[in-house]
Amino acid sequence: MRDIDLERVRALPLFRGCSDETFRTLTAGAFLQRFPAGTTLLLEGDQVDFLYVLLDGIVELQGTWNDRETTLSILRPVSTFILAAVVLDADGLMSARTVERSQILMLSGPAIRRVMVEDAGFAVAVAQEMAGCYRGLVRSLKNQKLRGGLERLANYLITQNLRQGGLNTFNLPHDKRTLASLLGMTPENLSRSLAALVDYGVEVHGPTVTISRPAALERLAKPDPLIDNHQPVTDTPTGKAQRERWPLPDHPVRTAG
């Protein structure tokens, strides 16, 4: 990895609290790679040898069962994935696939487990990142079990709008087929649900969404901060832990005195 890449990685929340020695150990055998769109990074059930950190692009986490497939999460930078399998040295429960051309850092799983034991600052950062991932999944499960498809879509649009500046017009970050899968519905049903939202001021032209009556949409959606994380785009790279503390201020990792 080049020096400039090392600096970018060092600035990530996962690595801010670790010692220089720890950082060298982790990055010595690491890869920073670009993958084209549609690349399968790993399959569910696979043994996991690397921790993946998405630095640029979009990655989709999927699961399958009995010839059915669903999108469990859409990751945007900066996100780790498959961290739990690495921490526990267990097989991955999800598949990962790039949605668009992506830049991904791959860190050795054994190295991660080894330095966690030696560097409390790093172990704390891993625990925090893991906690953030967990909370994100709690929101997803609540969203799926408590809301109908139209409600999930309405809340998704409100959240995307806020994350993209709150100007009431924005672009869907990826194709509609993947969005339908993420929302737990078929593409046909997504199409019908978007059409139903025209009555609430939502217009869609290709990937562009315009919301002309945000108050009406919000009355339908009934957003809830315990399900929906409305954090806008941040200037600096933020980890999952920080995102899951929003709107509370950052809790900097303190190392042992």
Add this chain to the structure above:
Amino acid sequence: MRDIDLERVRALPLFRGCSDETFRTLTAGAFLQRFPAGTTLLLEGDQVDFLYVLLDGIVELQGTWNDRETTLSILRPVSTFILAAVVLDADGLMSARTVERSQILMLSGPAIRRVMVEDAGFAVAVAQEMAGCYRGLVRSLKNQKLRGGLERLANYLITQNLRQGGLNTFNLPHDKRTLASLLGMTPENLSRSLAALVDYGVEVHGPTVTISRPAALERLAKPDPLIDNHQPVTDTPTGKAQRERWPLPDHPVRTAG
């Protein structure tokens, strides 16, 4: 806390790898309490001051939205809960309620955050426990999104049977209304689904379930180790991390040399 309780707690996976000093700090201000059935331990959205560890009994984790309620998880001993909120010092995303009379250890959140930074062994154990909780939730989300109600029920019965000794007759661990909520369906639909499973050899009498044609049930359920964790009852208290590594052998926490 009495000495015998301290020994029980010390033996838990979360505390095995920490130093004696860390253990004393954590347990000095801890409470070990019994709560009757139906006690609300905390509400979603509440600030969290304690980590809860369920030592005996059953606890239900719930979420609500727009007058709807769902059961997100049913905890059995030994389980931590609200760990993510403690690690991140954030508000809880779920409510917790005792289903039956329960014994719960309550550890100070600030103390946990403080000693994590100082004791890598403990921080690693927290990260592992967090990873185990995360994987459990991945299974739940896959179960919810990929399977219909009847399929979730069939798999639930197979899993419960194995967890209770695999003798093809067992007792439901709690009331059917809570089970329906956990499986993401109404009590009426649970009743009809149980009736539909008679064709697959499932008989229910009150809380007692008998499976007379396990092969037929399994053909319907199509269990998948990436969704269903069929670990049987263990003799020793196991943490979530260990359960999520099953059937792989335990990965003992190593402390810095």
Add this chain to the structure above:
DNA sequence: TCGAAACCTTGATCTGCGTCAAATGTAGCC
């Protein structure tokens, strides 16, 4: 032991959403 409350089951009806098919639109490649 009895009554009230909660749980559970059953019946009838409705609805959200999946499935299947076909048509239209868009993107990519030659």
Add this chain to the structure above:
DNA sequence: GGCTACATTTGACGCAGATCAAGGTTTCGA
């Protein structure tokens, strides 16, 4: 620019599951 493949939309239909109501069963407290 044209062709192909894929995405998306639209139409028709069916079903899984929710809702509402009512009756039966079980549990708990007085």
